[in-house]
Structures are given as structure tokens and as C-alpha cells.
Amino acid sequence: MKKFKALMQRDTWVKPYLRRYRSLLFFSLFFGVLTAICAAALMFTSGYVIDKSATHPYNILLIYAAVVLTRAFGIGRPVFKYLERLRSHNWVLRVTSDLRRRLYHVLEKDAAFFEEHHRTGDILGILADDLGHLQNLYLRTIFPTIVGYILAFIIIVIMGILNWFYGLILLLLFAIEIILVPLISVNIEGARRYRQKSINNQLYVDLTDNILGAADWVISGRHQDFINRPKPALEKLRASQLKSKHFGWSRDFGLQVVFLIIAIVLIIFTNLHLTANQAQANFVSAFVLAIFPLSDAFIPISAGFDELPIYSDSVARLNDLKVPTRPLPEQVASQPEKFQQLTLKDLTFEYDADSPLLINHFNQTLKKGEKMAVLGPSGTGKTTLLQLILGDLTPQHGNVLVDNIDISALQNDRSKLFSVLNQKPFLFDTTIMNNVRMGNEQASDDAVKAVLDKVNLKDKIEALPDQYNTIVQEAGNRFSGGERQRIALARILLQDTPIVLLDEPTVGLDPITEQELLETFFTLLNDKTIIWITHHLQGVELVDQLVFLSEGQIEMQGNPHKLYEENEHFKQLYEMDRGY
Template sequence: MSAFAQDTWVKPFMKQYKKTLLLAIFLGFLTFFSAAALMFNSGYLISRAASLPENILLIYIPIVFTRGFGISRPVFRYIERLVSHNWVLKMTSKLRLKLYQTLETDGIFVKRHYRMGDILGLLAEDINHIQDLYLRTIFPTAIAWMLYFFIVIALGFFSLWFALVMALLFFLLVAVMPVWSILVNGARQEQEKRYKNGLYTELTDNVLGVSDWIFSQRGEEYVALHEANQAELLTVQQAMRRFNNRRSFLIQCVFGLILLALLLWTSQRFVGNHGGQANWIAAFVLSVFPLIDAFSVLPSAAEETNRYKESIVRLNQLSVKEEVEAHPVLEGPIEITIDHLSFTYPNSTKQVLKQLDLTIPAGHKMAILGRSGSGKSTLASLLRGDLVPEQGQVCLNGIPTPLFGDAIANYVGVIQQSPYLFNTTILNNLRLGDPTASEEKVWEVLQQVGLKGLVESLPDGLATMVDEAGLRFSGGERHRMALARLLLKETPIILFDEPTVGLDPITEQALIDTFLTTLKDKTMIWITHHLQGIEKMDQVIFIEEGILEISGSPEELAKTSLRYQQLKAIDEGRS
């Protein structure tokens, strides 16, 4: 309740559309009332017709009521579904819009607190849970409590003591069973959601680095890791199913007691007058059956509040804006300094980087090696300012990278494993680097990256449409396009994140040569596990378990480092 009291995501929509919400709840109440009334009249009608079949006028009014409630039940049900689902879809659509706007506006700050797997968890799980909060918890619970009070008050007109008995039995369904479910099964549901979110994060991190797993011949370890996590999730889910089965049995037992109590009470109250009033026995007993659907869902609806609570907390944690009034402006050569850098991801005990110290002068060419999970990609995110260090700092000319905000793109450019090209013209794709660039300038950078001949050979030249994700171009051509963008932007520091993965050796070498030729005056930081072309770097470092293990020029390491010699031999297929 405390999480919901401080909520700024879900609660405002409840206030905004409260009239529609109340209408949906009332229509739900009328649906179950009509269903119970239909069975009540049907029971009375059948019993009355069997006792006095010769007088049709005595059962005419019950026939009319039966027809009326028979029609009203599906009508109310249909309208209630229209109103409630329209309300929920309208609310969740605005909730999704707010989430997307938050992720877009504060994207760089979100990435400091959440990894990609966390964002997928938000998009795939939390929004759906918030939607279910209304459809599976708020609506059924409100309707059931309305029915509960109506039933107790209505029975009170016939018998006060019996109304109290039924109040106690129905209280087991509307209060005791839900609380029991929250206490017993709620913790398991929180575990289930944590395991699912963990799988999102681990799968995302490891799939993005799957080439490292394969290259290090740890594929079986990769599969075993996720099998173990999946097994833990399945164990929790099996325990939840066993509890749900026991709970369903107990709910049916409670309804059995309600039916038995009604049968005994009506038998004592209405038997008499030569059995004429006994027609009410079937009416009262049959009216209970439609109510089973209204009350049996309450325990499962209540226990899911744990899921909703965590989703609401995560969404409210997301809406944290870190405004920077003015971004620093750098001029001249840019030196990167990494001073006592340490980093640990939130909700993790593993320190990814430990007391890392580096200095990268302007125009320096550095290669970063390391196994999957050693901290290479985390270091790249810290260099871009996407993450905030736990200790120490990463600075450009003495200014910490997080202070640059989105302006970091003016100083640090990135070429990833699979550069993305948009479904628009080649010219528009390249002008993402500089929207004001002339066509003459675009042709110039295409010449530099070796694509001018290719583009000139196309019928529409720069106006050629690029398929979504740039699939009409080869991997090497997409990388050259990405490089052309950065040349237009004139970014002084270029960060390469495994850019040659998946390319054949000839294409890879040609691409490396292009990078080195066109970026000879710029700072290059090359994250790789493949040592082809590494001898042309100024410095090579090797990170192991977050610690800087090896550092030196390729020539020095080739002579003095056994580890480097072994890696080079493996890469060249000599061992």
C-alpha cells in the first residue's frame, strides 16, 4: 500500500477516469446479480410449475422475470466488458506513451541505472502487470465486495442469525482466502518475477556477447548457466501450482458449506402450508452457483498484488530525471584519463571493474582485450558516460563523462558489431552525423571509406533507399556507412565494439585498414577478442576479472608477455 500511496504512474489514471471505472464495477455487479436472479427465478419457476401445473397464471410473473434476467445477464456482461477493457486499454496506452517518452527523454540516465535486460523487463512484464492490476484484481475485488454486502443485507430481511452465518462463510472467500494466498504464495510470485527479470538481463547480456562465449570455447557453460536459472524458475512455478490446487479445493469446500447451510435454512423456514412455500428452497440454493465465478477468483487476484507492487515501484524508480543545465564544451586535443575506476551494477555483488587506471592521449590507438564478462563493455559504457562509476572517474580533459549528457556524442563516436541503417535514403542515413552536410561533403567521406564507387553504381545514387536495418548491404559495407557518419560528425574519439565479428578474414583486414587510414589523426579505442591488425595499435591492454592484467605496445608484449604470445598464436591458428 505504501508503494501505491506514493505512485505517480498508475494512480493519476484512476483519478482521471474514475467515473468510467465506477461504471465498469457497477456493470460487473449487475452482471452477477442478473445471473443469480436468473437462477433464483428459474429454481422457483421449475419448482412452482411442478407443484401446480394446472394454473399457468400463477407462474406467469416468474416466467417474465426469468426472461428478463436471462436477457439482462449477457447484455450487462457485454457492456461491462466494453467499458472495462476500453478503460484499461486507454489507460495502458497512455502509460506506455509515458514510459516511452521517459526512456527517450532520459535515455542516457536510464542506462546508468538499468541494463538492457532491465528495460526489456519493464516493457515486457511491468506494463502487462499494471494492465492486469485492473482486469484481474481491482474489478473482481470491488465487484465481489459489492455482492458480499448485498447478499448479507438481503438475507438479513429474512433472518438476522442466518445472515451472520452467511457473512462468516462468504468472509472466508472475500478476506481470509486472499490474505492466506498473499502470505503463502505472494513470496513465491515475487521470486518468480525476480527470476524472470534475471533471465531477461542475463540472456540479453550473454546473447550480445555470445561470440565471446563461442570463441572462448565455453558454449556448454553458457547453456548450463541458463538451464540452472530456468530450473529455479520452474521449481517456484511448480510450488505455486500445488498451492493453487489445494486452495481451489478449499474454495469448493466453502461453497459446499454455503449450499448445505442454505439448504438446511430454507428447509426449516419455507417447508409448510402443504409444501407451497417449499418452492423457495430451489430458488435460494440455485442462486448461489453463478456467484462461484465472482468469489473464487479473489485469492488469485489478491496474491498478484505483489507483482503489481514491484512493477509500480520499478516504474516510479524509472521516472528520475537528472537535468544538466549546461554541457561542457571541449576544444583542442582531448585526453582521456581513467582514475581509480571501480564499478558494480545495481542489485549485484560482483565488482565488474576494480581500481582501473589508464591515460589515453589524443590520437592514441588502443586495443582492449578480455574474456566475456571481464568488463570490456562496461568500460566502454563508462567512457561514453552511460554509466556512473562506483568509485573513481572517467574524464575528457579533466571533465567527468557523465556531465556531458547527450553532448558526449560530439566527442565519442561508436561503431558496434552491427551498425544500424534506417529505411530511408543513403543520404539521410549518412546525414545523421551532420544534418547540414552538403552532398559534396557526403561524396568526400564516401570516397574516404571506399564506398563512392558502390554508391555511384546504384541507379539512384545517394537517393537509393536502404532496406530496414541495411540488409541490402554486406556487413563490411554497413560498417563503412557507420564510419562515414562519424567522419561527417568529425568526432575526435572513436570507440569500436567488436566491429569485425562475423566478417571473413579478407573483408575484416580491408575494414581494419580503412579504419586506420581514415582515422589516423583520431583517438581509437578498439574492444576486441580478435587480434588481427592489432600490431598496428599503439597500446594493447588485457582486462581479466575487472583488473588490468597486461599493458604495453604490441612489439613489447610480443617479446615479454607469454599470455599475449599465446593469444596471438591461437588467433593465427598456430596452436
């Protein structure tokens, strides 16, 4: 409990929404209390009607008011319960919606370094479990606990007014029911639930590894190892969950016993103090029956406390997600239609003081419509160069200038200046039309069809049963690698930015498909400024400038045609790459 309190004091993920939606929170608790009061009042008036009727009143009007109240409380209980559910779930759904939006915002800010900072399985754990746990924190713990405490306070005050001695006895019994047992429960069961969550999180990581590496498992022939890998963790999780169930059953039985003692105390009190005359005796069963429906408000409190360590871990994991903060200068509105020049001025970059320079005094100027290919072995900083150009990374020295404006001042309009096509463009499990329209949400259907025609997919798509409404399936598996790249290229054409960055978009394709695709790229993007990261020389005759990087520095550069004629080393590399 102390750990949870300390965590909530520095929390930035939960508390803000308590204030933002406080009116919904208030009405959720208010209707929850009214639901319990109506349930107790229904049994109270029912008990009174039974007792009063047993005395054979000479006129039905003597119990008419109690009958009407019984009917009113009977209607009020489900109505208030519905309103409480409506308000509480509305509140929780609003909060979790905001939390998911904030989580996506955090991940989007960190997208360039996602794999460096996060494991995919951990993020799946946060999305699948942690946000759900925060939802349950309110629905299973906070709401029931507050409602239960309010009801216990009301009951103890009423009993204290009637008889202070029995009021103290109820205070002791309720303290056991809603304070002592929950605290014991969270200390015994909480650690076990925390271990279950840790196992579950590891299962997400293992499952992600298994799925992403499924092909390697199959190729290596280790089918049984693939099946057996999660079994020990699953068996451990199952055994722990079974212990939790047994503990829960035993604890709830004990709580029912305590509640039975509360009922016995009320029976003794009513028999000693409400039997002086017939009028008082009519309230005996009313008092006793009224307490029973309140068990539904008190007993779940302990079950909610069991999961506090899980909730605290979820809150801690969310609070540990930090957006890499980087101060940006005052932002300038871009004018992509007037773009003239991209300048990479004396760029120098290293990840930390212990790492070698990845980019070392790199200089290049590209005018509107010029194309540059950047080659070099792995680890020479080719992809890092693209991140510097986009502004995802900040150089230790030098600048990236778009028409003499530093890229750091153009981050708000970056999507209007740059479009990117990487090795594996992601296609979402929706229609072809929706996937392409991501490049420009305002584009008409005719505009989408036009760009798909330009990338030579019109005949292929129109031959499909659903044509442009064909679902591309998960990650675009409905189409081949080359077709996925063409759909991604259609997005870029629709986005219509002046600068296009190509990060090895043809890797893994056969040479014929690769050449066809490269020719399509450079033909359709003829008026764009292109920076193309590639690992070999196929298609370099399509660019204006060729740059070889080695240890962060430019080893060789120039027009590929001139290099072929004038540089013997380049000529050998080119002919070797082409298989001459």
C-alpha cells in the first residue's frame, strides 16, 4: 500500500483524468451508493411488510405506504444500478481512450528509436494488459472501495445513534470486513498476482519472438522446441492462478462468516431493543434483512485490493515511458511548393562520446529535382543520415537546411516536405483505397485510382473481385513484395512532397523486379528531389550524384556516368555488381 501511495503521488498518467472527468466520477459514486441504499431499503420495507402483515392489520392502508415504497425501491435499484454502470463505464472508457491516445503519442514521438528503447513484447503488454489494468483499478478497486466505505460509515453512524455499544461492535466488524481483510489479502495475494503479471509480460515477449522468428524455427526443423518454449511459463502461470482461486474462495468464505456475525449482532440488537411493543417488533426482520444485500458492496473490496500490486506495476510502466525531449526552436511555416534546395552542411554526428563518428563533416547540396544515391557498407551511417535529414536526430555539428531554414524549425510541417519509402512499408489490414489515402486523407477516390494507375497496379486491382475495396490483409500479405512497394509509392505520389527519401526500398527483390521498380520510382518521381540509400550499384545510372560513405566520410562521389568513364575503381565495382 505504501508503495502504491508513493507511486500515485508522482503519477502523471492517472491523476490528471481524476480531475478532468471529476463530474462523471462523482455521479458514478453517487449512483453506486444510491443503488446499495435502494437494495437495502427494498429488503427493509419488504421485511416490514412481512412483519406488519403477520399481525393482521384491520386496514390495508396501514401497510399501503410500505408496499408503495417496496415497489419504488424495487424499481430504483436497477435504475440506479444502470445509471451507475453507464456513468462509471463512460468515465473509464473516456480515461482509457485518452490513455491510449497518449500512449500512441509517446510511441510516435519515439518512433525513430522504437527498437532501441522498447521491446515489441513489452509494448504489447502495455497495450493489452496495463491499460486494461488501469480500467480495472477504477471499476474493481477504487469505485467499490469508496462506495463500501460510504455505506459502512452511514450504517455505523445510524447504529451509533440508536445504540453506541452496538455501533462500536459494527465498527469493529466492518473494520475487519473492509480494512483488515483487504490489507491481509493484498499482502498475501498481491505478491502472487505480481509474479503472474511478470510471467504474463515475459510470455508476450516470448510470443513476439516466436511469431517474428517463426520462419527460422520452421527452417531449422525445431518444430517441437517452438511448441515447447512457452510451456514452462504457462504451467507456472496456471499453477499460480489456481492458488489465487483457492485463496479467493477461502477469503470470501471468511468474509461471509464476518457478515453473518454482523447479521447476528443486528438480530440480537433488534430482539433486545425493538420488542418492547408490537409497533417496534414490526421492524425486527426489516433491520436484519436490510443488511444482507449490502454484502455485494463490501465483499468485492478485498478482491479489488488483491490486484493493487498489478495496478501499481502498470502505473509504473506507463510512467516510465518517457518521450525523448528535445528543445526545438520557434517553428516556421514551410512552403513546399516553392522548394528550391536541400543543403547538408558540414554534418557531424555520433551517438555518444564512446562511439565513433558515424557522420563526419558531410557536405552536399541538392537542388530541386536532383537525385542522389548514398552507398556504403553496413554501419557507415547511411540510415543515420536520413534521420538527420528528417530531424529525428540532431547533429553535434552542422545543419540540414531546406531553402536556408534549419530542419529543426520545420518539424511541424515535416510531412509536407518529406515522404519516406523504406525497406518494408507497412500496409494496414484495410482496403487498398484506405492504405493509399494515408498519403493524403483529403484525396478523392479518383485521385487514389489515378496514382495506382501510375504505379501500374490498375489492371491488377480491377481484376480482383472487390477491386479497390480489396482488403490487403495483415501487413499487406495479399500482395507480393514488389506490389507492396508500388502501393507505398502510390501513397508518396498522393502525398506529393518535394523531397523523397528512399531507404533501400528494393532490398530482397529479384534483380529483374528490382530494376523495373527502380525505373518506375525515378520516372514517376522525376520532378522530386530524391536521396536514395542503397547497398549495391543496380540502378545507380538513374541518379545525378553518387556518394560512397566509409567511416562516416565521403570516400568517392560524382555523377555515375562520369565515374564509370574516369574512375577505374568505380568501374570495377560496377561491373562486379552487374556480374560482368
